[in-house]
Amino acid sequence: MTKTEFEPAIPSRPVYGVLHPAVGSxxxxxxxxxxxxxxxxxxxxxxxxxxxxxxxxxxxxxxxxxxxxxxxxxxxxxxxxxxxxxxxxxxxxxxxxxxxxxxxxxxxxxxxxxxxxxxxxxxxxxxxxxxxxxRGSLARRVQCVHCKGVTENVTLDPFQCSHCGLTLFVRDHFSRRLAAFQGVCIDAEDPGQIPASVERFK
Amino acid sequence: MSLDFNDETFRGDFTYRNSARAIKRFPFPFPEDSYMYSVNMEPHVPGPVGSVFEHMFDVDEHYVSEMRDRAQVLADDPLRCQSLPHMELAGWDLLELIMESKARDYPHWFSLHRDGNQWHWINRPLQIEQRFTFMDASTLPCGPMEYITRQTQGDFTLQDQRDDDLWIEAGMVTTQADWSLDFDIGMSFKQWHAPVPLAHQAGIFDRALKFLLKLQHGAPVRRFNWTMTVDPLLDTSPENYPKWGPSKTTMTPETVGRRQHLRVELQTLHRLPRSNAIAFPIRCYLISFQDLVTVPKWARRMHRVVRDIPDELATYKGFIRNKALMLDYLAPFDDGLPTSPGFAPE
CATH class of the missing domain: 3.40.50.80 (Nucleotide-binding domain of ferredoxin-NADP reductase (FNR) module)
Structure with missing residues (x-):
């Protein structure tokens, strides 16, 4: 399988390497x-x-x-x-x-x-x-900053939170502790004005 | 409530007001007519009598009402105060720093009596009297950081230092400029600053981290940060963004002077003695545009800063959609005259 080439990202997002078999028990x-x-x-x-x-x-x-x-x-x-x-x-x-x-x-x-x-x-x-x-899918694990629920395998941006139903845009900000990206309500300032979703993370 | 403190709200009917004295001592954060990021640290040494720098922790007319607002935020969302298990010692360091400072600087409001580890704390404005054993959390109603920061204005984070980095691993965050402690807790210095535009490339965080790693006990430092907030809302949290976001869309030329607030953060940094952690109080001050323009120099300068700020920063700070409205309000107060360097009124 092809290894993934990542765009340069903000510093909270981890960078990944290649598995190197190490000496171990x-x-x-x-x-x-x-x-x-x-x-x-x-x-x-x-x-x-x-x-x-x-x-x-x-x-x-x-x-x-x-x-x-x-x-x-x-x-x-x-x-x-x-x-x-x-x-x-x-x-x-x-x-x-x-x-x-x-x-x-x-x-x-x-x-x-x-x-x-x-x-x-x-x-x-x-x-x-x-x-x-x-390797493989760029689908994201995203925490809704509002209800705290995590939605797995997010491919669309914006997407609907699987817990509270708000429409969230997906930030690149990543928490290692939560193992998740951050999702923030996209129409908080203008309720109902939601742009079309695009498949950003295949 | 005593005459020293306002009875006011930071939500709902928004009765928050600054007295004439509070306006005069407001920490206007722009030393010149334009703004760009800088580390802008200076020693946190006592400033002029009456100024917000006079004491280590400024207690002002909003104290009691701010603490009431914090209690409400915490009741609604306990995740605003978190401390990873290894950070309790830093919490005790912070409690000691605040209690000693306030008892020294405001003896008419706060008292601390120490007999070995048996401590007796009196907070008259909040009508609290507590006897407890220092370093024994079971003798307080909650953890030491939560206990003392429920009685101290401003947000607080505690940073552990290891691996040549700072890790944000405890905090009390209820008056934040749109960032989530619950999401950021556990991150390194550059991780939690990751969303800030432009500053990484400018090397701001490299320099700031290098500086802070060497911060010495007994030599605290301070800097300003700022943003804009519609209505005097302390809790501009991402958690509640769907609740407060729409307020940005309802300002009019008639209400902008009353509703638009400059939000200033007085950030101080203190090395803690036992834990070697760094305490980071982020004290929020709010002033309405109509109060701000009563100082001619501030009015001129505010107009020039808002007019000339890069769109990327106005977007990050969350006021790009109201920038034109703000400029229309401020422009008549800018007569084009030069302003003197520094923060103070002319």
Whole structure:
């Protein structure tokens, strides 16, 4: 899969690299959608890691599902989860049980990577402990600044908050703690004057 | 309410008013006839008697009503006050700084008696008397930062310092110029300033961060920031933007003088002794255009600043749609005469 080229962005938005297999006692990979490609690339370049690798995979919201390719890697543990929320209890357990030297990798959408980093931080690890590689969809995870609800997989701008129904424009301002971009009511000053949505995040 | 303090509102019927004395001491933030970003820090040392710089924390005629407004904001949205778990020590540092300053500077209003860790605090304007054990949060009705900032005008953030950066990890934010503590908490210095246009490219935040990392205990600094607010609304939060946003569309030439307010932030920065965190009080002062133009120099200068500001900044500060209305109001007060350098009236 092609790696994503990002436009220059404001400083709160993370920048992503390429997964580099590191020396470690265990290797935890969490990926969604096209992020599977980054996991395959990393483990193909360092096959010795497979015996100590645990892969958690969530098929993409856009339908991309590379479960077969990941299973074919022959890693020590593979788990396919239907959503990040469903994967979180397992991820939390793995992080809590981790020993010194476990390497953590996240690949796929920005929302997935940020949520993995947030889970790692909740387990006491620094943000930098998670290697990240963006692959596939640019769909955004957006928090409504008004009702605080998070809408997943936002591709349109503006879009309707899935919680309170306000029409929000999507800022580039990004919170690592919330693992989300910020959504702000677009017609606050002129209620009802809402421009047409465009697909900004494919 | 005593005669020292106004009984007024910052919402609904907006009865907020500045007395003649408050207008005279208003911290007009423009030292020259144009505005562009700058770090513009100076030592926060005591200023002239009666000025907003006279004391470490200025307590003015709006104190009691502002604290009542803060309590209402917090009741409506408790997320406006947050402190990450490791920031409690910085909260105690802040509580100590404020209590000692106010008891020293305003002994007729505030008293602090210390017997080891057994402290006795009296706040007469708010009719609060509290005995507590310093550094034991269970002896206060809430955390130390929340406790003292419910009794102190201005927003507050507390920045932890590590990895050569500052991290905004606690705050009391109810009088903000359209930014969300709940969203920004946990961010680094450049992350939480990310949405500010132009200033990153100008190196403003590089220089400011470098300066602040070296801030010393006992040597606080200050600077101004400003924006524009329609009606004397303290809580211009992004959370409530759909509620206050429409007010920008209903000003008329007849009401602009009364409703348009210059909003000035007196920002001070204090290194805290135990936590090594930085306390950042952001004190908001509001003045209506009709009061502002009673000082001829301010009227001339305000007109020139609004007239010449880049559209990008007017947009960021949220007043581009009313810029023409504001200029029409201010222009007759600008006779073209030169203004003297500095903040003070001629």
């Amino acid at each position: 265990a290797h935890l990979f969490v990926a969604d959608g096209e992020g599977a490609g980054a996991v395959c690339d990393a483990l193909t370049s360092a096959p010795a890691l497979k015996a100590a690798a645990h892969v958690i995979y969530i098929p993409g919201a856009n339908g991309s599902d590379h479960t077969g390719a990941l299973q074919a890697l022959g890693v020590a543990q593979f788990h396919r989860a239907p959503s990040f929320a469903a994967a979180l209890p397992r991820l939390t357990k793995v992080l809590a049980d981790a020993h010194m030297g476990m390497q953590i990798y996240a690949a796929g959408t920005e929302g997935l990577m940020a949520q993995v980093a947030a889970a790692a931080q909740a387990a006491g690890l620094p943000y930098e402990a998670v290697q990240m590689e963006h």
